[in-house]
Amino acid sequence: xxxxxxxxxxxxxALQPTNLMFCFLGVxxxxxxxxxxxxxxVGTMAILLxxxxxxxxxxxxxxxxxxxxxxxxxxxxxxILVNIPGEAASVVTCLDGxxxxxKGRPGPALGxxxxxxxxxxTFGVIGLQLMAPPLVSVALRFGPPEYFSLMILGFVVLTxxxxxxxxxxxxxxxxxxxxxxxGLDTMTGMPRFSxxxxxxxxxxxxxxxxxxxxxxxxxxxxxxxxxxxxxxxTKVKGLFPNWEDWKRCSLPILRGTVSGFxxxxxxxxxxxxxxxxxxxxxxxxxxxPEQFGKxxxxxxxxxxxxxNSAAQGAFIPLLTLGIPANVVMAILLGxxxxxxxxxxxxxxxxxxxxxxxxxxxxxxxxxxxLVLNLPLIGLWVQLLRVPYAILFPLILYICLIGAYxxxxxxxxxxxxxxxxxxxxxxxxxxxxxxxMVLAYVLTPMLENALRQSLILSGxxxxxxxxxxxxxxxxxxxxxxxxxxLLPMIRQKREKIVAEAEExx
Amino acid sequence: MNAExxxxxxxxxxxxxxxxxxxLLGLGTFHEPGSxxxxxxxxCFICLxxxxxxLQSFIRGRAQGKIAALWAGVNWHRPLIISFAILGFILVLxxxxxxxxxxxxxxxxxxxxxKTSWAKAIFIPxxxxxxxxxVFDVFLKATLPKGFLGF
Numbered sequence: 001x002x003x004x005x006x007x008x009x010x011x012x013x014a015l016q017p018t019n020l021m022f023c024f025l026g027v028x029x030x031x032x033x034x035x036x037x038x039x040x041x042v043g044t045m046a047i048l049l050x051x052x053x054x055x056x057x058x059x060x061x062x063x064x065x066x067x068x069x070x071x072x073x074x075x076x077x078x079x080i081l082v083n084i085p086g087e088a089a090s091v092v093t094c095l096d097g098x099x100x101x102x103k104g105r106p107g108p109a110l111g112x113x114x115x116x117x118x119x120x121x122t123f124g125v126i127g128l129q130l131m132a133p134p135l136v137s138v139a140l141r142f143g144p145p146e147y148f149s150l151m152i153l154g155f156v157v158l159t160x161x162x163x164x165x166x167x168x169x170x171x172x173x174x175x176x177x178x179x180x181x182x183g184l185d186t187m188t189g190m191p192r193f194s195x196x197x198x199x200x201x202x203x204x205x206x207x208x209x210x211x212x213x214x215x216x217x218x219x220x221x222x223x224x225x226x227x228x229x230x231x232x233x234t235k236v237k238g239l240f241p242n243w244e245d246w247k248r249c250s251l252p253i254l255r256g257t258v259s260g261f262x263x264x265x266x267x268x269x270x271x272x273x274x275x276x277x278x279x280x281x282x283x284x285x286x287x288x289p290e291q292f293g294k295x296x297x298x299x300x301x302x303x304x305x306x307x308n309s310a311a312q313g314a315f316i317p318l319l320t321l322g323i324p325a326n327v328v329m330a331i332l333l334g335x336x337x338x339x340x341x342x343x344x345x346x347x348x349x350x351x352x353x354x355x356x357x358x359x360x361x362x363x364x365x366x367x368x369x370l371v372l373n374l375p376l377i378g379l380w381v382q383l384l385r386v387p388y389a390i391l392f393p394l395i396l397y398i399c400l401i402g403a404y405x406x407x408x409x410x411x412x413x414x415x416x417x418x419x420x421x422x423x424x425x426x427x428x429x430x431x432x433x434x435x436m437v438l439a440y441v442l443t444p445m446l447e448n449a450l451r452q453s454l455i456l457s458g459x460x461x462x463x464x465x466x467x468x469x470x471x472x473x474x475x476x477x478x479x480x481x482x483x484x485l486l487p488m489i490r491q492k493r494e495k496i497v498a499e500a501e502e503x504x
Numbered sequence: 505m506n507a508e509x510x511x512x513x514x515x516x517x518x519x520x521x522x523x524x525x526x527x528l529l530g531l532g533t534f535h536e537p538g539s540x541x542x543x544x545x546x547x548c549f550i551c552l553x554x555x556x557x558x559l560q561s562f563i564r565g566r567a568q569g570k571i572a573a574l575w576a577g578v579n580w581h582r583p584l585i586i587s588f589a590i591l592g593f594i595l596v597l598x599x600x601x602x603x604x605x606x607x608x609x610x611x612x613x614x615x616x617x618x619k620t621s622w623a624k625a626i627f628i629p630x631x632x633x634x635x636x637x638x639v640f641d642v643f644l645k646a647t648l649p650k651g652f653l654g655f
Contacts, residue, residue, distance in 0.1 A: 165557070167553055167556050167557050167560065168553075168557060170549075171553035171554060174519075174550040175515070178518075178522050178543055178546045178550065181542055181543045181546070187539075188538070188539050190529065190530075190539040192529055192540075192543065193525060193543070219586070220586060220587065221583070223582040223583055224578040224579050224580065224582060225578055225579070389618040389620065390614075390618075390620075390624075393610050393617075393618070393628075394632060396590070397609065397636070398636075400590065400593060400606075400609075401602075401606070401640060401648075404597070404648075405640060405648070408649075410594050410598060413590075413593075413594050413597070414594055417587065417591065417594065420587070420590075421587055424583060428575075429511040429574070446542075447542045450541075451537050454534055454535065454537055455535070455536065459533060459535035460534070461534075
């Protein structure tokens, strides 16, 4: 009964005209940037973060969430038609999607990607709605030591699953913690690393930091090389998959949905990991694994379903524990904090309208996406013809204006440029920026949890080991760190990374 | 210089500077951690990881080659020009004003970085500027800098 009441309450928020409009705007922009190569959902959310300052928090989160799951839909279009993934979670869709297009079946490939995404996205929202409340009641028993250990586990899992070197990912997480401490110490009021710059007393802003690391650095990397835009000349028709396609895809969609959802919940998981795992599972259990990579429709259905349900699953740790599972959720966390809302177990009690409104807006958003992606496929194909030479100055310009209007200060633009260059160099030297942003966002909570725990225990670190949940998290984290040092596991992990890079 | 080692030396320097900075802030005690406590721990961690990256470049033979190799075969001057163009934008924005600075930046990017035609280099920035002026100045009422020319 509660489920139904919450659903109705949520829809009463999600269906308000303003929220509907911003939901549409979010999924539209999400599809757009998913389609366009060279800019991902993280960069876009960072760019649009300043726009959300002037609107209600629920509306802001509805829009930003729409960008995220919208990008999962849009990303498949470029993978299938151009063999360039619009964003990372669609990398694996290229393998069979583009082959289907070459064989004259781009329509069913796009169709199954859209339907699979819709089915998985909807199941993902139902899963989120069912799983979030019980987790909230568990999370209410968490104290500072549990939060601290959970965040440490989150860092370790994120770096364990990092695409490149785990050591480098840990290092950038350390730098993120350092960045997170810039500004006034909330406990003592002492300024830290602010170099007498008044704008730094509030810390480094999330928007300029993320816009620099993900927006500007991406532009700087892309302009180095020529982006090939080979648009398929075959006409896209017959978007509805036939009966045979549905028969082949129903189980892969189901498996992709379930595995994607749970991998999305995992800290450090998310849509990218989910799509790779779903593809690998389908290839392994298929009766015709030799067809994979040559245009097997299951190779499109499973990863596209998985990345969409993962996008919904990733909301669980954020909405229930206040801990972001990936960098996209870290930006959403930042957006909530800008509006003085602290995500976590109290969110559902203190802001039920936001909690249920955002969740139910995803049902609406998924329907909008289906409508946007199937009938408007021609429009997206046309957009693919816009050369990057025209796109990047516009993206860059929006970043600059976006950074300026946050505080009407050139300091934010300077910070953005600084982190743009840092992000560019980090990527050149094979350091991933995602752990840095995640650590930066979590640092205020991490520091409070650490200090409160030590005060509670009278200065003893033993408090983290005597409480079962906290000890469990730390043991798992230590186990993961330890296992990564074992030669057998390390080689296996490196092999997986190498395979993923080859696929890219 | 080897890229892997150069980057680890850079991060080691960052870690050491943060250790020094955090010790000035005051570390406090375990019972009552001070403002520099967490930055100090982060600094130690960065130093440790940087040393591991440095050693890995010898032990595991993961050297990526020289730093110059990272920019071999790419148009390295383009990111450099763009970074300087942004820096120029930052330096003159509040003096020249939003409209003129933005136009100049986009004109430079379209005409000299991307080598588009004169028509495109003038028309696209003009169109984009009109739209952004409408969105930010008229609708969002953002205070964009006017500059000495008054616009």
